[in-house]
Amino acid sequence: QQQVRQSPQSLTVWEGETAILNCSYEDSTFDYFPWYHQFPGESPALLIAIRPVSNKKEDGRFTIFFNKREKKFSLHIADSQPGDSATYFCAARDSNYQLIWGSGTKLIIKP
Amino acid sequence: NAGVIQTPRHKVTGKGQEATLWCEPISGHSAVFWYRQTIVQGLEFLTYFRNQAPIDDSGMPKERFSAQMPNQSHSTLKIQSTQPQDSAVYLCASSLDPGKVFFGKGTRLTVV
Numbered sequence: 001q002q003q004v005r006q007s008p009q010s011l012t013v014w015e016g017e018t019a020i021l022n023c024s025y026e027d028s029t030f031d032y033f034p035w036y037h038q039f040p041g042e043s044p045a046l047l048i049a050i051r052p053v054s055n056k057k058e059d060g061r062f063t064i065f066f067n068k069r070e071k072k073f074s075l076h077i078a079d080s081q082p083g084d085s086a087t088y089f090c091a092a093r094d095s096n097y098q099l100i101w102g103s104g105t106k107l108i109i110k111p
Numbered sequence: 112n113a114g115v116i117q118t119p120r121h122k123v124t125g126k127g128q129e130a131t132l133w134c135e136p137i138s139g140h141s142a143v144f145w146y147r148q149t150i151v152q153g154l155e156f157l158t159y160f161r162n163q164a165p166i167d168d169s170g171m172p173k174e175r176f177s178a179q180m181p182n183q184s185h186s187t188l189k190i191q192s193t194q195p196q197d198s199a200v201y202l203c204a205s206s207l208d209p210g211k212v213f214f215g216k217g218t219r220l221t222v223v
Contacts, residue, residue: 032209032210034211036212043202043215043216043217044154044202045214046211046212046213049210049211089154091210093210096166096167097161097210098159098167098209099144099210099212101154101156103153104154
């Protein structure tokens, strides 16, 4: 089934903590898993992505953990900053080269 | 590289009128996507072109929505007989590498 489930819908963490955003999927043919962030009044922009040959991808404070067996992937934001407050979307690419999007997580970082 | 260009940025139409939204993808990008975003529904896929050919329009409301890509430098989304529930931000995106999608700034459509 072509669906990507994302949780939680909203998340509030204190500055300096690690924020963890979760996604899961069912279609084993998905082959690319990006995360996008969207700041208020702006459009979504690519943040970081992973292919299923890897189980971890890091870029600074942002890390994707990927579990192919369980069909789950998560975004960890370490040492979270108020400027990280945004809506985060996970997605998965299908065999038609189209992205299937999660429903988004609104992340608020409290100073 | 000016990115994906969408015009107009804001459009107000009366109920029942037609609205045409324009998108200029990034030069050289082979895929163009249209999405609609609202607070309630979130990010909704509408339609997708690859090399100007329509690939998937499964998200398009069939009766009043249509999209075209007459050449590689622009795509249009047309909404006939606009209704208040069509009010949303319409996002156009393009990509060269499947999965790495670049979004335009969007057109905010308000139907009054």
